[in-house]
Amino acid sequence: MTTPHERSSISPQGTFPAFPAGTVLGYPRIGPRRELKKAVESFWAGRIDATELEATAATLRKNTRDRLVSLGLSATDAAIPGTFSFYDQVLDAAATVGAVPTRFAGLTDANGTLDLAGYFTVARGAGEDAPLEMTKWFDTNYHYLVPEIGPDTEFRFASDRIVREFAEGLADGVTTRPVLVGPVTFLLLSKAADDAPAGFQPLSRLADLLPVYAQVLTALAAAGATWVQLDEPALVTDNIDVPLADVLTAVTAAYRALATDLTRPTRPAILLGAPFGDLQEALVVVAATDVEALAIDLVKGSAPTGPVAGLETKTLVAGVVDGHNIWRADLSAKLEIVERLQVLGAGAVTVGTSTSLQHVPHTTADEPDLDDTLKSWLAFADEKVTEVVTLAQGLTEGREAIDAQLVAASAAVASRATAAGVVAADVRERTAALADGDFHRGPAAERRAAQAERLNLPLLPTTTIGSFPQTLEIRKARAAHAKGELSLEAYEDEMRAEIKRVVDLQEEIGIDVLVHGEAERNDMVQYFAELLDGFAVTQNGWVQSYGSRCTRPSILWGDVSRPAPMTVRWTEYTQSLSTKPVKGMLTGPVTIMAWSFVRDDIALGETANQIGLALRDEIGDLESAGIAIIQVDEPALRELLPLRKADQAAYLDWSVSSFTLSTAGVRPDTQIHTHLCYSEFGEVIGAIDALDADVTSIEAARSRMEILPDLNASGFSRGVGPGVYDIHSPRVPSQDEVTELLELAVKSVDPALLWVNPDCGLKTRGYAETTPSLKHLVEAARAVRAQLG
Numbered sequence: 001m002t003t004p005h006e007r008s009s010i011s012p013q014g015t016f017p018a019f020p021a022g023t024v025l026g027y028p029r030i031g032p033r034r035e036l037k038k039a040v041e042s043f044w045a046g047r048i049d050a051t052e053l054e055a056t057a058a059t060l061r062k063n064t065r066d067r068l069v070s071l072g073l074s075a076t077d078a079a080i081p082g083t084f085s086f087y088d089q090v091l092d093a094a095a096t097v098g099a100v101p102t103r104f105a106g107l108t109d110a111n112g113t114l115d116l117a118g119y120f121t122v123a124r125g126a127g128e129d130a131p132l133e134m135t136k137w138f139d140t141n142y143h144y145l146v147p148e149i150g151p152d153t154e155f156r157f158a159s160d161r162i163v164r165e166f167a168e169g170l171a172d173g174v175t176t177r178p179v180l181v182g183p184v185t186f187l188l189l190s191k192a193a194d195d196a197p198a199g200f201q202p203l204s205r206l207a208d209l210l211p212v213y214a215q216v217l218t219a220l221a222a223a224g225a226t227w228v229q230l231d232e233p234a235l236v237t238d239n240i241d242v243p244l245a246d247v248l249t250a251v252t253a254a255y256r257a258l259a260t261d262l263t264r265p266t267r268p269a270i271l272l273g274a275p276f277g278d279l280q281e282a283l284v285v286v287a288a289t290d291v292e293a294l295a296i297d298l299v300k301g302s303a304p305t306g307p308v309a310g311l312e313t314k315t316l317v318a319g320v321v322d323g324h325n326i327w328r329a330d331l332s333a334k335l336e337i338v339e340r341l342q343v344l345g346a347g348a349v350t351v352g353t354s355t356s357l358q359h360v361p362h363t364t365a366d367e368p369d370l371d372d373t374l375k376s377w378l379a380f381a382d383e384k385v386t387e388v389v390t391l392a393q394g395l396t397e398g399r400e401a402i403d404a405q406l407v408a409a410s411a412a413v414a415s416r417a418t419a420a421g422v423v424a425a426d427v428r429e430r431t432a433a434l435a436d437g438d439f440h441r442g443p444a445a446e447r448r449a450a451q452a453e454r455l456n457l458p459l460l461p462t463t464t465i466g467s468f469p470q471t472l473e474i475r476k477a478r479a480a481h482a483k484g485e486l487s488l489e490a491y492e493d494e495m496r497a498e499i500k501r502v503v504d505l506q507e508e509i510g511i512d513v514l515v516h517g518e519a520e521r522n523d524m525v526q527y528f529a530e531l532l533d534g535f536a537v538t539q540n541g542w543v544q545s546y547g548s549r550c551t552r553p554s555i556l557w558g559d560v561s562r563p564a565p566m567t568v569r570w571t572e573y574t575q576s577l578s579t580k581p582v583k584g585m586l587t588g589p590v591t592i593m594a595w596s597f598v599r600d601d602i603a604l605g606e607t608a609n610q611i612g613l614a615l616r617d618e619i620g621d622l623e624s625a626g627i628a629i630i631q632v633d634e635p636a637l638r639e640l641l642p643l644r645k646a647d648q649a650a651y652l653d654w655s656v657s658s659f660t661l662s663t664a665g666v667r668p669d670t671q672i673h674t675h676l677c678y679s680e681f682g683e684v685i686g687a688i689d690a691l692d693a694d695v696t697s698i699e700a701a702r703s704r705m706e707i708l709p710d711l712n713a714s715g716f717s718r719g720v721g722p723g724v725y726d727i728h729s730p731r732v733p734s735q736d737e738v739t740e741l742l743e744l745a746v747k748s749v750d751p752a753l754l755w756v757n758p759d760c761g762l763k764t765r766g767y768a769e770t771t772p773s774l775k776h777l778v779e780a781a782r783a784v785r786a787q788l789g
């Protein structure tokens, strides 16, 4: 095998510097203490101006470069990726190529350029102008903004921010590798603009887009960039509307224009990144292009076992270090995988991460409270950089050079395999003893009758999804309690006072089924992780979820069980305040897993059943406490859906089973709700039905009830609450608007099955918009009830 250091320039397209021996595909950009979030939110609030925000961002970028160099990535050979973004990398690509929807045209200058304020407006909307839609990024808990492309979208090199950020690094002595979403993925992830003709495919605009990408590459080369990374993750999924043949044709055309027709020194060398899975049929097509390097995911994907034509002129970046999960790598096994890649006949093989590190926290070193043994099993972003550097050294200098690190990594892996709690015999016995009957309730129609009699609800019952605004006071109280400045008793008193306020407000507005508001929850997953055995939580392990919003994914390290009831006393207290039914509120097994870092040592289905059983016990306790309605949220059901269709049935089988395992133990007159949001659920309607919930609330306001005809056509005959209030925007919907959506809903759903609720929880909203919106929702329900007689 040739290593990059032995290699001279080999590209048929000209002379290129060798690719570095080790690299990462991206690095967290929020800052170790969420500095970017704080600066961006200060800018939005008018507390700092654009100059100050730019200065903070520049400092964060410099800190990142310095950190990566200090961890061993080379400063001079493009090993350090330029993956900074103020909000989102897909929005950045749209801003770079001038793809701004016409409703925001007034925000751009004559060249189509958005300033910072304009960029954020496209992301967040303004008044009647809706922001770009947001959806999840492959199988992660990161959400990107969906560009809108029509036949008339004018592509132009509208923002040279990527060039300026490269120049900033160079001036600081670091030759970075600028990173941009590739043109094929950019168009595949875009949606047709509202005014596009029916059937319009954004990918049909590829030929118009490519000259702008060529201009970007030319400008980068002129600024001194030696390598650029174009990310094409859309090539690892077949779960898209465009036929594979069209995608592959597009790849060939795109890289003919960018790699073959543009030669050195007009462009930098191109690394094509393919994170999140196997390229499968796309591999031969990508290998046949004239890009100089290809990064493949060897964690989710596997390497082909024979030679691939075209690789002999390319560097293969072996993505063996997991960019998407936090387990320390077994370096010896990883090195073996890299060594085995020789069979593919690549020009050179180097070491990389499977994905960008943007999906993991900055460093385990910032977790003083984490158990030392557990910490020894973990690698966050900085530790992963070290793993890459070590493996690259092993590859170039031989195993002996990294012997100590290989031994330490193997010891950590062995310690994890045998540690107490990783396998809990009682938990395993319980899951092993599960029988078919544990997963099924009695007939839905009988349940409906029993529940109607017990609950006595009006037609079109109104409810909310669970959370009420997480006010600054709530978060401050929790932070003060965490710092030891507020006693547990005083903190819980504050939470009870908040619950009472929320109950009083719902009573005043006239909502039929009440919630407690989730004030006591820092996050709908982390809260449960803190109360379940088998999980650990972090202090500073923040990961960007979207824009300025972050979460601290919990670490699921051992077998899961519930040492004590989790929500019962809060729910009982809430019920004691009202004669109306109060919904118990839990997060489902799939969502708990999707938003945590999960184990890689046992099947996901086993973990899901362990969580399912813990929730089943909680639901039993809520039921015994007299709670008649229990909601189990599964907003992430669609999120974990495998990117390849062939893998989806098996996933839906275990995920749906874990939900029914958690809920199937209740009496017929206990009403089970579920809630789904953050995704398009059309393609998993069968699975939603199989959840066997009595009522499903589902995001629908923004898409104007799009899902309902499909639900209806599928024969779905359960209670359904399509969201009639889009909570993603501060806009207060008028009573007429909500009425109109409800009228649309009764056209597709039997009114006897219809519920009235917002799209999702209200935790990110303020009371100024929540209160009038809920009033309009209740009034609209009353108006439509009256129409229905």
Ligand SMILES: CN1c2c(nc(N)[nH]c2=O)NC[C@@H]1CNc1ccc(C(=O)N[C@@H](CCC(=O)N[C@@H](CCC(=O)N[C@@H](CCC(=O)O)C(=O)O)C(=O)O)C(=O)O)cc1
Pocket: 141, 470, 472, 475, 476, 478, 479, 521, 522, 523, 524, 525, 526, 545, 546, 548, 549, 550, 551, 552, 595, 635, 678, 764
């Ligand atoms: C529904 N969504 C969720 C996802 N994943 C989750 N794990 N949880 C989710 O709810 N994925 C899909 C979507 C993504 N949506 C969101 C929506 C909102 C947020 C969000 O608001 N995140 C907050 C952090 C939430 C949190 O952990 N709060 C803690 C800590 C609060 C805090 O920052 N405290 C301050 C001190 C108090 C102060 O002065 O403000 C501090 O510690 O410095 C809590 O409430 O205790 C965010 O800040 O981004 C995320 C995803």
Ligand SMILES: N[C@@H](CCS)C(=O)O
Pocket: 465, 466, 467, 468, 524, 585, 633, 635, 675, 677, 760, 761, 762, 763
């Ligand atoms: N019960 C949660 C669901 C969010 S998806 C909430 O209301 O915030």
Ligand SMILES: [Zn+2]
Pocket: 465, 635, 675, 676, 677, 678, 759, 760, 761
């Ligand atoms: Zn939701």
